[in-house]
Amino acid sequence: MIVAGVMSGTSADGINVALVRFQTRRGASGKPALIGHAEYPYAVNIRRAVLAAMNAQSASVADLSRLNFLLGELYADAVLATQKRFRVKLIWLAVMARRFITREKARRILDEGLR
Numbered sequence: 001m002i003v004a005g006v007m008s009g010t011s012a013d014g015i016n017v018a019l020v021r022f023q024t025r026r027g028a029s030g031k032p033a034l035i036g037h038a039e040y041p042y043a044v045n046i047r048r049a050v051l052a053a054m055n056a057q058s059a060s061v062a063d064l065s066r067l068n069f070l071l072g073e074l075y076a077d078a079v080l081a082t083q084k085r086f087r088v089k090l091i092w093l094a095v096m097a098r099r100f101i102t103r104e105k106a107r108r109i110l111d112e113g114l115r
Contacts, residue, residue: 016037038078
């Protein structure tokens with residue numbers, strides 16, 4: 001099984017994706033193996049918006065929701081680019097933060113593979 005771990009740290013400089021292979025056969029006793037990792041820097045305006053939201057004394061629900069959905073889409077694009085770069089197809093997608101992506105985008109990530 002191949003899993004993508006996705007996150008953005010507190011520096012808000014971009015999105016990091018790690019692809020890891022897990023043995024899933026019975027009796028298999030191997031450690032998870034890193035296939036590869038990639039980093040995708042945020043555009044200046046995206047980083048500015050993330051940092052502003054992180055440092056705000058208050059923020060509107062609408063603004064946070066819009067940013068959350070935007071980041072979810074960027075996460076999805078980063079996963080698609082990484083699986084193509086390393087020529088693998090994901091089985092499971094783990095996102096290290098609550099980011100919303102559309103069901104269609106999630107399905108595309110898992111279905112697209114090497115196409």
